[in-house]
Amino acid sequence: MTEQILLSTPHMGIQELEFVKEAFETNWIAPVGPHINAFEEEFCQVVGASYAAALSSGTAALHLALRLIGVETGDEIFCSTLTFIATASPITYLGAKPVFIDSDRYSWNMDPNLLWDALTQRAKIGKLPKAVILVHLYGQSADLDPIIAACNHYEIPLIEDAAEALGATYKGRTPGTLGKIGIYSFNGNKIITTSGGGMLVSDDQGLVEKARFLATQARDPAPHYQHSEIGYNYRLSNVLAGIGRGQLKVLSDRVAARRHNFEVYHQALGELPGIEFMPEASFGRSTRWLTCLTVDPNLFGVDRETIRLALAKEQIESRPVWKPLHLQPVFAACESIGGTVAEDLFERGLCLPSGSNLTPRDIDRVIQAIQQIHANL
């Protein structure tokens, strides 16, 4: 039987198990322990952040980020539309409302001009949003400078969702560390994983300390379990932090492997009519977390869905580009600003198997399958 090739699977290095063993040997099998502190410190060094809090997921990190900024019922949050639902779900946990913003074509991320226009518009009617959540999609940084300038001009806190962009750069810096708060994810499909986990980073020490406080049930400093506000159970396990420490050591290898996947696909398929690969914006280096392309059915001969289904028949998993959040039934009543770029990328976009543990033979099977689809037309 042909083995299935999956989109993106965990890829352990050699030290993870050692750190996990250490957790067992010292009996730190708890959401507290030395690996958690070390993981936070080592993570800060890798991304160039000042403070970090290790959490149970990227979604939890976003939820806390919004809480820390003081988001309340009825507030509006500007948010990238082309992303995974977890970017926006935490907005609704707090009773706030997302307003979705379209992508640009050179990074596939939030269009800075649209953001400027939308904020200017809202300032005129005195209805500025409480925060902006910016996504760095598929391993590529958004165009941070103009977005930060717009947020600073209107004094709106910027939250960066860098769940997919650990290891990327923006003008030599790390996306996720330039806004007020940044978040990362260590879910099983991300570039490095702890099976599940997340990180919240900020240069504001008070904010990160408050994040840790809220993530551990908001317990006041008293021996008798006293609480003055409601918190969450959002801390990362010390066992999983051990996995994270091992994974951090191989991050740059993982980035190199995924970028190499992209290069091989691009070399082999880039000349096919109607196939365009996701651009790499000039301001930074993408990790190519997923290799994405768009299909023009008029030029290629068949559409994205036909390719996806043909690959599935060959036991190859591929996925459409994220369905924009403004098209999601659950957000049907929400406002959106622009949207046609994200809609087009969703309509024509395909993510190919991109794991750092794919073999040259795996990649070759994907390439041949796509070449075959075209040859058979």
Ligand SMILES: *Cc1c(COP(=O)(O)O)cnc(C)c1O
């Ligand atoms: C994976 C992901 C998240 C959520 O992270 P979890 O750790 O799975 O909760 C948030 N935003 C984006 C863009 C993601 O890809």
